[in-house]
Every structure is written in C-alpha cells, then in structure tokens.
Amino acid sequence: MADDLTGGYQYPFPMPDEDDVAMSDGAVHGRPPGVPSSYEAGRSIRWTPDSIAEVHALSRLGRYQIRGFTTDNTRFPTFDDLTFVPASLTRLPLEGYRENCDTRTVLGGGRPDLVSAPLELGIPIYIASMSFGALSASAKAALGYGASKVGSLTCTGEGGMLEDEREASNKLVYQMTPSRYMLDLEHLRQADGIEIVVGQGAKPGTGGLLLGMKVSERVAGMRSLPLGVDQRSTVRHPDFLGADDLQVKIEELREATDYKVPIFVKMGATRPRFDVAIAAKAGADVIVVDGAEGGTGASPELLINHTGIPTITAIKAAREALEDCGMADEVSLVAAGGIRSGVDAAKCLALGADCVMIGTAALVALGCNSPRYLDDYEALGTAPGQCHHCHTGRCPVGITTQDPELETRMHVAAGAERVARYLTAMTMEITLLAKACGKSSVHNLEMEDLRALSLEASAFTGVKLAGIDRPFGW
C-alpha cells in the first residue's frame, strides 16, 4: 500500500491544497496537467507529451495510472510485419469463390479417453473471456448470440456464470480464475469447457481489477463482494501453487464434470516455451496463450504497456513447446492478443495456433469506439477512435458499463448480428488467404506460407525473411 511508504512522516508545514498539488493555478479549462492532449510535442524523443503528462499525473496521484483497452507500446512488432506468400508455380492455389476450405475447429479432441465432448466449432475463432462486470449484461448476451449464430463459443470471464450469457451462448466455457467468484458445481456442469486462468496477456502476473464504479449490486452479488469496492482480485489460486498441484486440480475438475468437457489453461505470454510445456504436462486439453497486445477492462497502465511478449512471438514458442513434449496431437493451442481481422487470425494459424480468440475486436464489432454519443466521450476527455476508458464504467456505447441508462445503448439483437457478421467476414478472410495458399483447410496454413517484412519479425518468429528466403538467424 502506498500509505505504508510515507511511514507516518509529517511535513513541518501543513498539507498543501489538492488544487495546488494538481497544478491548477494558471491552468486553462480543457488543458489539465497530467493529460497527454494538454501538451504540445517538443523535439525531445524522450520527453514526449505522454511522458511529461505521466510525470505530472503520478506526481498528483501518488499512484500508478489505471486504464482499460490495450497496449500503447509502439515497439511491439505487429501482424503487419508478416505477409502471406500465396501459391504460384511451386504450389497450386484453390479457387477462391468455388472450392471449399474447411473451417471446422475442434478444441480438446486429442484425448477421447479424458474428454468425451470436445468443443466442435464451425470457425477457428471464438470470443475471449471477458467478465460480466467488466462488460454489461447486454454486451455479454450480444456476444453470446452472435457467437452462437456462427457456431462459435464465448467464455464467462471471472465474474461467475451470467444467466443471460448461458442462455445466449450455445457453447460456453466457464472460467475459473484465482478469485473463484461464485464458483458453483452446477455451473461447472452446465459449461461446455472449463478454463483455469493463470494469467492474461494484458497484465500477466496480476489478478483481475474492477473499479468500484462498476461493482454494481448485481456484480457485487454475483461476486459476494461489498458494494462499490475497488475489486483487486487475487493472482495466485487459493488451492494450488505449482505444476504438480495443477495436475491434481485438473483431475478434480474432470471428476466434477465426469470427464466430459475439455479443460483449458489460459496464460499471459511471458515464457511460453516453458509455461506451455508445463501446462501440457499438467494435463490441459487446450492451452490459451494470450499475447501482450491483449486487452483488459482495467489494469495499471504500466502493465498493459510494459509486460509480456508479443503474440506472434508467443505462438511459435508455444507450438515448439508442444512439439518438444510430443503433445502436439493431444493438446490444442489457442492464440490471442491484438487480433483485429481474419488476416491477423490467419497469420496466427500459420504460425501454429489451432484457433484464435478475440476480445477487443469483438467489442469493437459491438460498437466500442463508434462515433456516437460524442458528448459522453468528451465528458471522459476522449473521443471515438481513442477511447480506453473501460475502467470508468462510463462507456458511451453501453458495452463496458454497469450503468442501466448507458447499457440501453447496447442493443442486444443488433450487437449480436454485428458480431456474427464480423466473425463470418473474418472467417472469409482466413479462407480467402488459405485458398490462395492452396489449402483446403484453414488448419493447413503453415509457416512456409508466411514471409517476414522486418528483421525483427523474422528473428522473433523464425519466419523466413521476404526475398532472402531464410530466417534471420543468430
């Protein structure tokens, strides 16, 4: 706690006014200190408006800043650093508009003795775990119906199983986070998969965060928390610590659900080469590797920007880990983190993922950052296209809020249809690329179908550099 740092020290003068600490004297309306947009860019590449604003904000708040959305770190390689090299003479393409390309995706199908009902999806994409609490009930329901229409799945997130979502989602994965909010045997048994969370890409090594503004009566009730607390969830699981314990825990969940549904382990991408091997050895049927570009409803900003490794680098390491353990056929690999389109998703599949998971992209399809209700964006000090204020619960478009009035802006039916169309379009994008590369199944996309456009992307992934046709080596 920050309080502990000051150790009871008293200044030899009275505490200053908060207005003075906030540098309000001489400030102009609309240009408060501590907000990047209040500053002009100078010539220093080190002291940018962002870094000056950050110091002013920290020196006022005495704590780190918190926000939602995804990383602003411009040093991350992007999916755009990779390009596809479709068939020409060395390979034969398939007809883009006439020939079939299989998109069916099975998760947890590698162990029929332990998983009698693996998850069979129509497409290689599903909706990431985002809690009711972080999201409004309407947003959860819309995601569920949209995913159901295209044979995909959604995942509860950490706040327990919401009736609205169970009803909407034909296939629903139940998440077991360290906090275990409302962990319920009946809910476990109603789920089509169970996900043990050991971390998330946006903020690996830390637990969930839900600020008091979003801990409404319904949210607090489902999580058995005091109303309006700043919920900072535990990061370690309460009843297992290491890999050996995880193995026992996975067996327990199989016992509780009678060896029916697949058990997922989700982790933030940090050391996937080792973490994935451990999760696989512990018995996970599906491993979700969430890259550092993954989103969050609320997190200390420094974690969003400065922890974890990029998604494209994590997929390759995770795939190699499964192959090294000889478990590539038994364990499904899901990649997530910063996927914006079918093109990004196709690159993930080519790098070695069996399926991808989208969170932020699905919210954008629902209407996140859409140019409507501009006054409400302005009240948050932001604008459509740059809003990252999920943490405030004042989402102008009703997605990341628990405010009943704002939530009415999230139309379940229209949102569901947009999500369904977006998933359909993404899938078409993937198949278009796959067929151009001569693949009759999206799962046949491979590293050889890619070339790197930068030394970094090649070095990070082992994808051959464009033109020179060999990976950048050491």
Add this chain to the structure above:
Amino acid sequence: MSDRVEIIAGERPIREINREIRAAVAEGEPVVVRDTLSRHNLGIGLAEGADIRFEGSVGYYCGGLNNGGTVHVTRNAGWGTGEAMAKGHITVDGYAGMSVGASMRGGIIHVKGDAGPRCGVAMKGGDIVVEGTVGFLTGFMAHTGRIIAVGGAGEACGDSLWGGEVWVGGPIHSLGVDSKVIEPEADEVADVERLLASLGIDGSHDWKKIVSAQRLWHFESRDASAWLMI
C-alpha cells in the same frame, strides 16, 4: 461388519473409485472407503445426502465442490479439503493441510487437529471450525463466512479480508494486512458457542474476532475524477 457400502481405494484409478462412490450415493447408501493411501480427489462434487467415511488419510481436494454431502476423514487431509463446497458437512479427525475450505460458499468443515496455512482462503460463506491452530494467512481475501480457530492462529491472520470473520480462541502470532481485532457482541459469541457445542467442542474461550479494516477496499485515491486523467 460395517453397515456401509465398502469401497477399497488402494491404487485403483481415482475415476473408478469416485464412480463407485457416486453409484452408492445414488442408491442412498452410506459408504466407507478403506485403504485411502492419501489419494487425491476423493469424493469430488458429492450430491445432497451423500454420506462417506474415509478410513485413513486423504490427499488434495477431498470433498471438493461438495454439494450437500457428509464426509468424515478419520485421519489427516491434504490441501484444499472441501474447496468450493456449497453445502454439506466435512469432518477431519486429524490434521488438515493448506487451504482448508478454499473459496467455499456454505456448509461446515470441522478439523479436530490443526489446519495448515491459508485456511478459508477466498471463502465465500459457511463455517470452518479448527479445534487446534491455523497456519499463516488464515482467511486470505475471504469474502464472507466464519473461520473459528479454537487453539490459536499463525502469522498474518485475517490478511486482506474483504469481509467475513476469523475467530481465534488462543494466541495469535500476528495480524495480516488490513485486518483488525474487534470486541465481539454477546449474541455473536453465543452463536459461535452454539455452533461449537453442536460439534462437541467447549466454546468458552477468550474470543478475538478479526475482521477487515477495509483500507484495501478502495485505492487510496477515491476522487472519481482522478480516474479520468489518463
């Protein structure tokens, strides 16, 4: 001879043992499991009316996700006894390891010996009664419910409680972050004593009741406008 359905655990697959337990429970038969060999995951997700006695010691998660069953362990229990239990009654005659009743939501867990660290961690309801002492971080981030340690508590007792209560009848090594000792009301003491009496335990102790000091309920800065700076 026992009037219970007898199941021999031994080294058989846990799946087989639990299937036999469930089958007996479905028939309404009480069960005794022998040769337990401290096996993990014995008696998971038991249904209402289940009545299982484990003759010997059990490993991790015995009685985990219990949904109304009665479980009796005649010796010691490993980690996570009765974890995520919704209702039911679990008795451990000996000692219990780490995380007794982790994230449990209801029912009673009664440990006659000592319990290890993180007893009642992430607890969401129900009662845990430990006749001996509890280890460090008892009640860590518990929400509601009551942990009663008759013999005493180790380090960091009641650490980071959201809510809930830790009652200690003996010495407390140290309090955890954001917890405080308060004077219990007479009717609360009477309620604890009644519960203990129902378990055959003398409840007359100099009770210390530990609750959340609520300093961790909120970030230090509660100024809502400050969240909008970023």
